[in-house]
Amino acid sequence: MAKLPGDQVLVLGLGLGSIPYMLEKTLGFDFQYTLVEIDEVIVDLAYRYTLKWLDSHLNIIHSCANIFASATYQQYDLICMDVFEDDDVPSLFKEAEFLEKLKNILAPNGLLLYNVLSARKMDRFRTERFYKDQFLKAFPDGAYLEIGSNWILINQKDYLLTK
Numbered sequence: 223m224a225k226l227p228g229d230q231v232l233v234l235g236l237g238l239g240s241i242p243y244m245l246e247k248t249l250g251f252d253f254q255y256t257l258v259e260i261d262e263v264i265v266d267l268a269y270r271y272t273l274k275w276l277d278s279h280l281n282i283i284h285s286c287a288n289i290f291a292s293a294t295y296q297q298y299d300l301i302c303m304d305v306f307e308d309d310d311v312p313s314l315f316k317e318a319e320f321l322e323k324l325k326n327i328l329a330p331n332g333l334l335l336y337n338v339l340s341a342r343k344m345d346r347f348r349t350e351r352f353y354k355d356q357f358l359k360a361f362p363d364g365a366y367l368e369i370g371s372n373w374i375l376i377n378q379k380d381y382l383l384t385k
Contacts, residue, residue: 227331228299229253234287235305236264239272246278254279256298258290288314291323299329303336309345311338316352321360325377334361334377341371349373 229252233241236259245251255278259265265282273280283290287305301324305315314320328334336357340346357375358364365379376382 226299226333227329230296230298230329231255231300231302232298232327233257233302233304234291235259235303236268236282237304238264239268239276241302241304242276242278242280243272246276252278253300254281256281256283256296258283258285258287260284260286288320288323291320291327294327297327297329297332299332301328301332301334303334306337306339309339309341310348316356318356318360321356325360328377332377333381334375336375338373338375339371340368340373345371 231242231245231253233255236257239257242253242255242257245253257268257273257280259268259282262284265284269282273282287303303315303324305311324334324336338349338352340349353364353366353373353375361375361377363378363380365376365382367374367376367382
């Protein structure tokens with residue numbers, strides 16, 4: 223990953239905390255995390271199995287990602303959008319309005335990583351349509367990486383270039 227302009231990271235959709243864990247323990251990054259998760263049970267599980275082992279500063283916020291993105295004035299150097307309901311990103315988070323919220327809280331030269339599924343043929347069709355019809359309108363310099371059965375949508379294709 224190219225060097226970020228700062229150390230402020232926003233993770234929307236905590237899961238079991240794999241994003242901050244990988245960034246710290248696997249890649250060695252020292253970031254300040256804001257972790258937003260709506261489900262208290264998920265927060266508890268993430269803390270018990272992953273987050274308590276991290277040295278990074280963690281600010282855990284129990285909220286809907288959309289509400290948080292609307293309410294915060296802080297800008298983030300890295301935003302990891304990883305909100306799922308079962309095996310799909312809820313439609314609210316695929317709307318142009320939400321993408322604009324992400325753009326507003328992304329720091330200049332910041333990196334957005336937006337995770338979507340493309341495992342099955344229908345998933346891939348929906349993901350391609352979302353990428354072309356919505357994501358690229360909000361982030362015209364965007365690109366994507368195919369990682370297994372997921373696509374990681376990226377706001378700036380320049381981040382894909384190795385330096």
